[in-house]
Amino acid sequence: MIIDGRKIDKDLKLEADVVIIGSGAGGAPAAYRLAKAGKKVIIVEEGGHFTKEHFNGNAYEMVKLMYRDAGSILSLGNTGIVIPLGKTLGGTTTINSGTMFRTPDEVIREWQEHYGIKTITSEKLEPYFKEVEEITHTMEVPWELMGRNNQLFAIGAEKLGFHGFTLKRNMKNCEGSGLCPFGCPIDAKQAMHVTYIPLSEQSGATYYTYAHAEKIITKGPKAAGISGYFLKGKYGVEPSNYKFEINAPVVIVAAGAILTPLLLQKNKIGKSSGWLGKNLRIHPAAKVMGYFEENLESWKGIPQAYCVDEFSNEGIIFEGFWIPPSMLSIALPAFGKGIKKMMLDYNHLAGFGIMVHDSSSGKVKPFGNAPFITYKMNKEDLEKFRRAIKIASEVYFAAGAKKIYPPIFSLEEITSPSKLSSIDTIKLKPDMLELSAFHPMGTAKMGSDPKDSVVDENLEMHEVNNLFIIDASIFPTSLGVNPQESIMAFSSYATDKIIERWDKLVK
Ligand SMILES: Cc1cc2nc3c(=O)[nH]c(=O)nc-3n(C[C@H](O)[C@H](O)[C@H](O)COP(=O)(O)OP(=O)(O)OC[C@H]3O[C@@H](n4cnc5c(N)ncnc54)[C@H](O)[C@@H]3O)c2cc1C
Ligand code: SF4
Incomplete structure (x- = not known):
């Protein structure tokens, strides 16, 4: 009852x-x-x-309804990291996202x-x-439900010889509507x-x-x-x-x-x-985005459907992600006109997540009734991000991307593989990364x-x-x-x- x-x-x-x-x-x-x-x-x-009676695909409304503090929980420290929680x-x-x-x-x-x-x-x-x-009816994602976004990363990874696989998810009769983090409109996500x-x-x-x-x-x-x-x-x-x-x-x-x-x-x-x-460990995460000439419509298909684990022994894995325009526009490594430019290209963008097995840690303590969260990213994890951003960018170029948007605020778009060395040489600090974390x-x-x-x-x-x-x-x-x-x-x-x-x- x-x-x-x-x-x-x-x-x-x-x-x-x-x-x-x-x-x-x-x-x-x-x-x-x-x-x-x-x-x-x-x-x-x-x-x-x-339930599905309420899940109408309006991401903004669903976040207000089902995310604690409308998804605004944040850790402070040497960088701010959004940590969304369900309520x-x-x-x-x-x-x-249903990944198992x-x-x-x-x-x-x-x-x-x-x-x-x-x-x-x-x-x-x-x-x-x-x-x-x-x-929970955990099963492997069928290739055709992955959507172009995940398929392209899989193709690029394969060209570079990186090990990857379609993810297992808790789902039954999934139609690939791409809305998992906002309540599955048909309750296919188990x-x-x-x-x-x-x-x-x-x-x-x-x-x-x-x-x-x-x-x-x-x-x-x-x-x-x-x-x-x-x-x-x-x-x-x-x-x-x-x-x-x-x-x-x-x-x-x-x-x-x-x-x-x-x-x-x-x-x-x-x-x-x-x-x-x-x-406190959080699996800090970032996303690399690629621009393709092809009309990708990345919103179609299961957003988190493929994983590249070639570098898991270094504490890095890559998993697909995608979110509707209202959410993506507030989660881009860009400001002002940069956001407008990227959003105009929405149907040509692909995005893939980087997740770090963190050795950094943080703390939670009460601040009145609210949690006060601090988290300090250490050098080791920061360097994992540098390496992962470069790898994901290489994968996208291998898959045919025309430019890459790395999640580093001071780096502009990168228009050819030869320019990826800027990721190696930039003096990187945690607060230069566009970060979030989903696994406290x-x-x-x-x-x-x-x-x-x-x-x-x-x-x-x-x-x-x-x-x-x-x-x-x-x-x-x-x-x-x-x-x-x-x-x-x-x-x-x-x-x-x-x-x-x-x-x-x-x-
Ligand atoms: C957007 C997003 C995508 C994710 N995708 C995946 C994924 O694909 N695969 C995966 O493995 N993990 C994923 N996760 C993480 C995963 O969902 C969580 O790790 C997991 O649900 C945590 O389980 P839990 O029982 O610890 O807490 P929760 O599932 O968060 O449950 C805690 C519950 O306790 C309630 N609660 C808290 N305080 C009180 C109180 N004082 N009184 C009454 N109730 C209270 C909360 O409202 C909440 O409903 C994702 C997380 C997010 C935010
Ligand atoms: S892709 Fe769509 S149908 Fe499939 S589990 Fe996610 S929200 Fe549900």
């Missing part, structure tokens, strides 16, 4: 076995598994319930060798990945609101939307519930007059890697290791040592019993690949551990 919190007209006091804060990649699979095991599960979600039933999965990757084996090995992770192995996670892929959430409802889970969790209730060393308030208004940003209290012996925080540490910090929980809110992680990292981590390997907080963090916060490092499948698999794994230990947890 999904209950619209804006329609609640009295204070609520509820009882459950498990209460979950957040309905995204972490929260929804946990709700499904626990409800299926017969637990009474209540989920509170700050965003509203939106809707299904969390960020409802507005993401398992956690790479080498990342799990690194956690075992350097981060004290002892019990989690790729073999143990294997059945969970398999189940996630089944439930985000949480069309997969795990309906499945968990079938087993009795109850969702309250427009419900903001504020306090974690504890009794002695254990979590005992949460409290908060309902929201009102079209965008659900104002508190209504009504509050809720949900008592439950098991509490799961799944508010995402920016909001989870914020909520816990405001509750003064989880400070003892010193790591809560720190170790790591702010409540897991580990066996309570002095060096926030949650243990069952994702239970070291500091408070029966309080679990099940979202992107728990990864000790960045993953180097898109994280949603890892979050779903870790959620399923950790929830099985809760079910196994249930009698001990509630005694």
Whole structure:
């Protein structure tokens, strides 16, 4: 059952076995598994319930409706980086690109060798990945649905001998309308609101939307519930007059890697290791654009459909992207007339994303009710961008581009491969790059040592019993690949551990 919190007209006091804060990649699979095991599960979600009935392709309106603070969350530091987050039933999965990757084996090995992770192995996670892929209909993108934008990058990469592949995505009957990050108009993208959430409802889970969790209730060393308030208004940003209290012996925080540490910090929980809110990784991203004489209509087809991983051992991968004109015009490495010129060429432009497996890190702390995010890009990651921008430009020239727009503010368009050396020689600084980041992680990292981590390997907080963090916060490092499948698999794994230990947890 999904209950619209804006329609609640009295204070609520509820009882459950498990209460979950957040309905995204972490929260929804946990709700499904626990409800299926017969637990009474209540989920509170700050965003509203939106589906294909609402997804009208108007990107600007969809961002206001489903992105936290209309997509304006930013990290500060030696550069500003936009970090968009979903605030809707299904969390960020409802507005993401649908790409699915398992956690790479080498990342799990690194956690075992350097981060004290002892019990989690790729073999143990294997059945969970398999189940996630089944439930979310994960499949490889067919070549014909890729659109010209992705096809050209694939062609260029192949000419240069770079390894690439069509991505796997959670989708069913996708028509390639190119609107994934703004709500799929036919709900072909198998985000949480069309997969795990309906499945968990079938087993009795109850969702309250427009419900903001504020306090974690504890009794002695254990979590005992949460409290908060309902929201009102079209965008659900104002508190209504009504509050809720949900008592439950098991509490799961799944508010995402920016909001989870914020909520816990405001509750003064989880400070003892010193790591809560720190170790923020974001997979900083930039895009290289190419101009082609061909009428590409890059808006047709799946925007994120192809990946070049030839340089993944250097911490660089390339993935397709495309966004409608209203969004692209505010995300170009140009000013004034430069933006106008590029937008007039909209149908001739191609764009491909660079994603960096970051060793840089940042912090989240409260600034009133908002997250204050800082992130400092280090030299190593900056140089990864220099190298990646040059490689993507070479790929586009190999595919027939007439000019390249690198995401470096002081560099003009580049009109021939011989001029790409300007990328090597420019005195690059982080604030010269046009950057964004879509994968915040790591702010409540897991580990066996309570002095060096926030949650243990069952994702239970070291500091408070029966309080679990099940979202992107728990990864000790960045993953180097898109994280949603890892979050779903870790959620399923950790929830099985809760079910196994249930009698001990509630005694
Ligand atoms: C545009 C975009 C494209 C992306 N594309 C991909 C992709 O293709 N593949 C991929 O793997 N990843 C992608 N991602 C990232 C991926 O979607 C996220 O990593 C993932 O959804 C994070 O899961 P989570 O459970 O940690 O948090 P979320 O999915 O963000 O869920 C957290 C939920 O908690 C709610 N919440 C927060 N605080 C409170 C509170 N106090 N009370 C109540 N509710 C609260 C939020 O409203 C939100 O709905 C993309 C992200 C973006 C922004
Ligand atoms: S490309 Fe496919 S999954 Fe994305 S919005 Fe269009 S139909 Fe939906």
